[in-house]
Amino acid sequence: MSNYLFLVNVGNDIASSVHLSKFVPNRLSHSKPELIYKVGVYTQKFESVSWKKLDEVEFGKDNNIILDSSNYNLNIGQLAVVIPVSVDTYLEDEYLTLIEPLSRKIDLSPTSERATICFTKGDSFSSYQGEFPYQMSKIKGTFLTFDSLLKGNSENIKTMVVFVNIHSIELSEKQIFKLNMASATTKKRISSQDYVYNSAGIINVENVNDVEICFYSKDTLGIPILISYDESGYLSVEHTHPPSECFWNDNFKGQRILKREWLTRLP
Amino acid sequence: MNNLINKIVNLKDRIDASPFSIIQTKFFKSKSDVSDFFTFRLDEYETIFIAENSLALLTAETLNCHHVFHFFDENGSPCGIHKVESEDFHYKLPIDVKMTGGNKFGGFTHHVRYSEELLQKYQELLDDLVFQHRGYSGFRKDVNSGYSYVHGNFGGICLDNKQNIRSFARIRERHTFSPQFIIKPNYRYDLIFSNPVDKEMRIKFILIDGDSIQILKEARLNAYATYKLVLDRPIISNCNIAWETNLPVGRCVIFEYNNEFFDVFHS
Numbered sequence: 001m002s003n004y005l006f007l008v009n010v011g012n013d014i015a016s017s018v019h020l021s022k023f024v025p026n027r028l029s030h031s032k033p034e035l036i037y038k039v040g041v042y043t044q045k046f047e048s049v050s051w052k053k054l055d056e057v058e059f060g061k062d063n064n065i066i067l068d069s070s071n072y073n074l075n076i077g078q079l080a081v082v083i084p085v086s087v088d089t090y091l092e093d094e095y096l097t098l099i100e101p102l103s104r105k106i107d108l109s110p111t112s113e114r115a116t117i118c119f120t121k122g123d124s125f126s127s128y129q130g131e132f133p134y135q136m137s138k139i140k141g142t143f144l145t146f147d148s149l150l151k152g153n154s155e156n157i158k159t160m161v162v163f164v165n166i167h168s169i170e171l172s173e174k175q176i177f178k179l180n181m182a183s184a185t186t187k188k189r190i191s192s193q194d195y196v197y198n199s200a201g202i203i204n205v206e207n208v209n210d211v212e213i214c215f216y217s218k219d220t221l222g223i224p225i226l227i228s229y230d231e232s233g234y235l236s237v238e239h240t241h242p243p244s245e246c247f248w249n250d251n252f253k254g255q256r257i258l259k260r261e262w263l264t265r266l267p
Numbered sequence: 268m269n270n271l272i273n274k275i276v277n278l279k280d281r282i283d284a285s286p287f288s289i290i291q292t293k294f295f296k297s298k299s300d301v302s303d304f305f306t307f308r309l310d311e312y313e314t315i316f317i318a319e320n321s322l323a324l325l326t327a328e329t330l331n332c333h334h335v336f337h338f339f340d341e342n343g344s345p346c347g348i349h350k351v352e353s354e355d356f357h358y359k360l361p362i363d364v365k366m367t368g369g370n371k372f373g374g375f376t377h378h379v380r381y382s383e384e385l386l387q388k389y390q391e392l393l394d395d396l397v398f399q400h401r402g403y404s405g406f407r408k409d410v411n412s413g414y415s416y417v418h419g420n421f422g423g424i425c426l427d428n429k430q431n432i433r434s435f436a437r438i439r440e441r442h443t444f445s446p447q448f449i450i451k452p453n454y455r456y457d458l459i460f461s462n463p464v465d466k467e468m469r470i471k472f473i474l475i476d477g478d479s480i481q482i483l484k485e486a487r488l489n490a491y492a493t494y495k496l497v498l499d500r501p502i503i504s505n506c507n508i509a510w511e512t513n514l515p516v517g518r519c520v521i522f523e524y525n526n527e528f529f530d531v532f533h534s
Contacts, residue, residue, distance in 0.1 A: 021507050023445035023475070028283065029511050033443065063475065063507055064449050108284035109442055110516050116448040116532075125523075126415065126530045129447065146324075148317045148357050148403050149416050157413045184356050185329060212356050228413050233528060238416040241401050246321055248301040248399040249292075254325070257392055261327040 002103040003131035005082035005115040007041075007067060008200045009074035010162050010227060012121070014235075016069045018082050019116035019127075022059050025104060026111045037102050039065060040083045040091040043074065044198040049171040051095040051198075054080055058087065077200045081132075081166055082115070098168035101134055117237075119227060124235035132223055137168035141221030144262050145240045146184065147213035149226040150205060157230045161215055163201040165222035171197060177219035179203060180266070184212035187265045216266055283440040286515045287423045291435050299426040300398040301435065302376040303419030304463040306493055306520050307338070307362045308406065309371040315405045315414060316360045318377050320353065321398035326389055329354045333380040336360065337432060340370040343462065343492035345432070374461045374493045376424045376432065377402055406522075406531050415531040420518040422463045432491070436463040438513040443473075445509040446534035448521075452505055456498040457522040458534075462488040468512060472496060475507040483508075 005018045022034050041055035054072050057065050072080050084102045085091065091099075104113045118127035143163070150159055163179050179201035180192040190213070195201030197220065205213070215224060228236045247254030282289065291297070300321065307314045320332040331354050338347040346368035351358065367373060377400040386393065405414030423435035450456065462468040467490065472483040488494050498508070510517060523530045 029441040029443045128532050234412045236415045245401050248397040254396045
């Protein structure tokens with residue numbers, strides 16, 4: 001399954017970068033070690049349904065490509081989607097349907113075709129191995145996650161949930177969707193934030209040590225990134241597992257039941 | 268004849284790419300929930316673990332869960348069992364040396380138990396589902412700071428009828444894993460590997476600097492052992508690292524340091 005990568009401007013002087021290498025992420029040791037490709041970088045403005053090319057980068061003589069959000073003048077919540085493609089692909093300046101990323105898999109080895117997605121604030125840094133699966137970009141879906149990573153934070157730490165959604169299918173208009181935060185216990189909504197396709201919805205979360213929180217959208221799927229930071233140099237970034245990971249077998253059936261139980265009770 | 272040979276080769280490739288026992292996962296239902304193999308370090312760090320109350324998450328109801336944690340020292344020997352009850356959707360476990368038999372570094376698993384009454388009540392929802400635990404480990408050095416989190420990577424560890432640890436993870440053909448990150452100048456790294464298999468595992472570490480490839484080290488890990496590779500700043504920078512193991516999914520947890528800042532992520 002091939003994947004998109006992404007840069008995002010989350011505000012608060014936090015920059016993001018994507019680090020990719022030409023080495024195949026996971027392979028049988030006797031398989032070819034390298035895959036030569038290039039990346040296209042595309043963005044879609046909030047009010048637009050068209051993808052515009054921002055950049056096109058090849059490895060050249062280097063083993064690695066590093067892309068930085070600060071080079072692309074993104075607005076807060078705006079995404080730049082990084083698309084691995086073969087070197088002979090001609091990248092148009094504009095697309096209505098986002099092109100399919102190249103698979104970096106070269107044998108049957110289980111591979112998560114990820115990149116280091118790194119966030120920096122001053123000298124502080126935090127990263128995770130991230131991706132946005134192409135298959136997810138073709139589905140509308142729904143979204144549910146929990147506040148697992150907000151546990152244990154002291155009061156001076158600020159947290160934001162960054163909800164990244166990429167929809168590669170052609171759009172005729174930009175609908176407004178809702179990203180919601182609710183009490184997991186009472187199921188009452190605490191706040192909500194508007195977002196559109198091909199952007200990042202951002203919710204700033206107050207200190208929640210005493211209450212269990214969930215985040216959800218009944219409108220689209222997406223990937224949640226939890227970013228915690230303070231002014232003394234603490235920065236932590238991680239994504240939460242999708243509900244399907246709660247199940248060893250038949251994980252999509254488990255996810256369907258879990259989402260149904262929650263989303264039918266949440267406002 | 269050629270067709271038969273192709274089928275045999277194809278079958279071998281599929282087996283080599285399968286991280287878990289094919290017989291145990293495809294033809295039998297696991298008798299217990301299944302856990303990733305997590306890392307604790309209490310040397311200069313605090314470790315907390317965010318444990319999921321799986322049935323509560325499935326049903327969207329708070330309900331009583333018996334969490335069970337099995338700890339292993341760095342050589343893979345069992346060194347402690349900790350049990351606790353909680354109704355929360357997520358339970359925060361601060362790990363201390365009393366739970367780990369005085370050990371400051373090693374691995375652990377997480378399992379859950381529910382009363383017969385609850386299992387009967389939710390029998391229809393549960394159906395044939397088996398829970399999987401991929402929880403989140405948080406690390407910090409300073410009590411006034413927040414935690415840096417990493418989620419579970421890999422494991423396939425269950426408990427048999429006598430509550431002994433069993434692993435579905437299997438040793439296969441040699442695989443090379445190349446994480447998509449760059450060893451930065453003036454940074455220091457700890458790469459922590461856990462062996463979730465009930466057999467010895469060998470790792471060969473490979474440093475890639477431009478066109479040059481150097482074998483850094485080879486290590487052997489007992490069953491359920493945890494191993495730390497230290498990459499110090501005088502040795503290397505602006506390189507890539509890869510490792511060869513007999514696991515189809517050979518991930519590790521990476522601690523990245525720069526001056527007083529550190530970050531944790533999985534490969």
